[in-house]
Amino acid sequence: MLEKRPLVEALENFHKQRSISFHVPGHKNGLLSNLPKVMKETMRYDLTELCGLDDYHHPEDAIKEAERLLSDTYETQKSFFLVNGTTVGNLAMIYATCQFGEQIIVQRNAHKSIFHAIELVGAEPIFVSPEWDERTKTASYVPLEVISKAIHQYPMAKAVILTYPSYYGVASSELKDIIDLCHVNNIPVLVDEAHGAHFRANKGYPKSALMYGADVVVQSAHKTLPALTMGSFLHFNSNFLEVSTINKYLRMLQSSSPSYLLLASLDDARSYVDSYNEVDFKYFMDRRTLFMNSLETIPCLEVVQVDDPLKLLIRVGKYAGFQVQKAFEAQNIYVELADTHQVLFILPLLKGEHEYPFADIRKRIKYAVDELRKEEPNSPSEVQPIIQHSISTLHMSVGVLSGKRGEWIPYVRSIGRIAKAMVIPYPPGIPLIIAGEKITVSMLTELEEWLEKGAVFQGEHRLAEKLIYVVED
Ligand SMILES: Cc1ncc(COP(=O)(O)O)c(C=O)c1O
Numbered sequence: 001m002l003e004k005r006p007l008v009e010a011l012e013n014f015h016k017q018r019s020i021s022f023h024v025p026g027h028k029n030g031l032l033s034n035l036p037k038v039m040k041e042t043m044r045y046d047l048t049e050l051c052g053l054d055d056y057h058h059p060e061d062a063i064k065e066a067e068r069l070l071s072d073t074y075e076t077q078k079s080f081f082l083v084n085g086t087t088v089g090n091l092a093m094i095y096a097t098c099q100f101g102e103q104i105i106v107q108r109n110a111h112k113s114i115f116h117a118i119e120l121v122g123a124e125p126i127f128v129s130p131e132w133d134e135r136t137k138t139a140s141y142v143p144l145e146v147i148s149k150a151i152h153q154y155p156m157a158k159a160v161i162l163t164y165p166s167y168y169g170v171a172s173s174e175l176k177d178i179i180d181l182c183h184v185n186n187i188p189v190l191v192d193e194a195h196g197a198h199f200r201a202n203k204g205y206p207k208s209a210l211m212y213g214a215d216v217v218v219q220s221a222h223k224t225l226p227a228l229t230m231g232s233f234l235h236f237n238s239n240f241l242e243v244s245t246i247n248k249y250l251r252m253l254q255s256s257s258p259s260y261l262l263l264a265s266l267d268d269a270r271s272y273v274d275s276y277n278e279v280d281f282k283y284f285m286d287r288r289t290l291f292m293n294s295l296e297t298i299p300c301l302e303v304v305q306v307d308d309p310l311k312l313l314i315r316v317g318k319y320a321g322f323q324v325q326k327a328f329e330a331q332n333i334y335v336e337l338a339d340t341h342q343v344l345f346i347l348p349l350l351k352g353e354h355e356y357p358f359a360d361i362r363k364r365i366k367y368a369v370d371e372l373r374k375e376e377p378n379s380p381s382e383v384q385p386i387i388q389h390s391i392s393t394l395h396m397s398v399g400v401l402s403g404k405r406g407e408w409i410p411y412v413r414s415i416g417r418i419a420k421a422m423v424i425p426y427p428p429g430i431p432l433i434i435a436g437e438k439i440t441v442s443m444l445t446e447l448e449e450w451l452e453k454g455a456v457f458q459g460e461h462r463l464a465e466k467l468i469y470v471v472e473d
Contacts, residue, residue, distance in 0.1 A: 089218030169311030
């Protein structure tokens with residue numbers, strides 16, 4: 001039996017009334033749309049704040065009840081549905097915590113939305129560097145010792161902002177000690193848990209940062225739960241911050257016309273987590289083991305497990321992840337991301353009733369690998385990126401930077417210059433260079449490696465012309 005889903009029920013009830021629309025949205029329950037039939041039918045549920053459907057920014061009925069259930073499931077003081085992804089949650093939690101010129105301790109390998117928030121607020125970031133994780137060949141979490149040093153050096157910091165788990169599924173339990181240390185020093189901890197909305201579903205997954213005592217946690221429900229894209233959760237559980245301040249910024253930063261389809265999918269995703277039981281988890285893990293075992297019989301293919309069982313890394317001999325990604329795409333298998341070493345799979349959070357075509361997938365992967373092996377490998381270099389100083393600040397503050405002129409110069413001549421714009425390999429969306437940072441040899445070495453292996457970049461860049469944007473001398 002399905003769990004209670006107040007918002008889904010409210011939408012269904014409204015739809016049953018065969019109501020006439022003299023209101024927004026302009027597609028009039030899909031009537032005026034020329035989209036294909038299945039899409040058009042869904043538009044009948046694309047409603048707005050009508051009688052019985054509550055008010056997103058001032059909830060008193062179905063949305064209030066659905067958010068209360070969310071809060072119960074995740075055991076928080078208050079939880080919110082977000083309609084603009086974890087991006088808006090990250091913006092709101094940072095706006096609510098610090099002001100112009102105030103210091104904030106932030107993990108250097110955070111998502112760009114964190115850096116955008118810091119830039120918008122005009123806060124002064126104190127970067128703490130993560131450990132290098134040899135298993136995933138990525139930068140992962142910041143150790144306790146580094147956070148402790150940062151707090152000691154910057155005791156006035158308004159918050160510590162961390163990413164947990166990493167995009168690649170690394171989830172260190174050291175987070176508990178870090179949160180305890182911050183709290184002893186009266187510093188709240190804000191966690192970007194974009195990739196951990198499913199952690200609550202079963203104790204076989206890593207613990208959520210909420211269970212370790214984090215103050216604000218934002219999760220992309222759409223990444224691992226059955227929610228529509230852009231659907232996220234923000235959880236508040238703090239004795240240091242005011243929930244009303246977070247709410248104020250959410251009201252300012254989010255649309256006044258939220259998508260009800262999206263909100264309903266968040267209500268459904270919450271109920272999915274609530275009803276996920278031991279049998280479901282065992283079923284998922286059994287299917288996963290069979291799948292991994294079947295992949296490991298493919299010559300040259302290596303499966304790497306991480307802390308989060310929902311993620312798997314696949315490597316093929318000396319081939320760059322970008323080559324593997326292309327070979328898989330030729331067989332219509334689409335991965336979450338590729339990097340120089342590997343591709344990342346996000347597995348489906350299966351319940352006992354779900355089938356997934358693992359046997360067919362294995363067949364296609366075998367074919368893709370056979371085809372790939374006819375090509376030359378663009379082998380990843382074994383050079384480990386140099387992790388920058390464990391604690392660093394911007395060479396030029398956001399405020400000063402915005403008043404400076406920029407110029408495009410060949411990136412090979414940019415060492416020692418101050419970056420005027422971020423350079424962001426996407427995915428994962430973690431900036432390689434942040435505006436205001438001094439460009440170093442190790443940054444350029446890594447940049448060249450990404451470029452050589454065919455990475456895609458976001459941000460203001462002209463990398464195809466080998467140019468980078470720096471502060472004018
Ligand atoms: C670690 C991390 N934080 C935040 C985001 C942004 O999340 P959303 O797409 O839900 O806005 C992402 C997206 O990839 C992410 O990986």
